[in-house]
Amino acid sequence: MKTDHTQPLEYSTEQNNLNILGFWIFLGAEIMLFGTLFASYFTLVDRTGGGPSGAEIFEITPVMFETFLLLTSSFTIGLGVHAMRLLNKKATLVFFGITLLLGLAFLGFEVFEFFTYVEEGAALQTSAFTSILLTTLGTHGAHVTFGLFWGIAIMMQIKQRGLTPETANKSFIFSLYWHFLDVVWIFIFSFVYLKGMM
DSSP states (O other): OOBOTTSOGGGSBHHHHHHHHHHHHHHHHHHHHHHHHHHHHHHHTTOOTTSOOHHHHOOHHHHHHHHHHHHHHHHHHHHHHHHHHTTOHHHHHHHHHHHHHHHHHHHHHHHHHHHHHHHTTOOTTTOHHHHHHHHHHHHHHHHHHHHHHHHHHHHHHHHHHOSOHHHHHHHHHHHHHHHHHHHHHHHIIIIIIIHHHO
16 A cells, blocks of 8 residues: 555545545535435425424524534534644543534434424424424434444544545544535534524
8 A cells, every 4th residue: 555645644545545535525415415315405494284383493593513523523523633744642632522423413412402392293294394304304313313323433543544545544544434424414403493483
């Protein structure tokens, strides 16, 4: 395996470059998945079938807090990648750990939000609107959950093997995934919550 020492560690081998390219292609498929969910949401948003509308169930305070948590986690994952490029193993692990804790807190708020919606009569079977709302939020939440387990696995590898071209490549790809989840959340925040509150 040929190593290029002029490149950041995550790009330092030909295989690493191929892995990153392959992941960008995977993210293209993920964009299609969330694009389909958003298109369905915009089609069904007014079909409340006698159930509650977004204006009746959405509350700005928890949504703002969720947004703060996830956007802050995007910043900390960026700091983790920067520390990785400086070959600072300890700082990389600390920033990745903070990122995962913020993601876990985000998930806790989202689960609480789901229970609140169901108590207010906005369950999956209530209407087309509540069905697509919970499906869209649930799909994003499932991706965050997967990200938490993936991040823990990467942290364990860094702890055991150190910062190698392989672990750096995995860490960088994970950071791309996490940033993608943040971008999706910005769309959810803007076009589901804020628009729904109007």
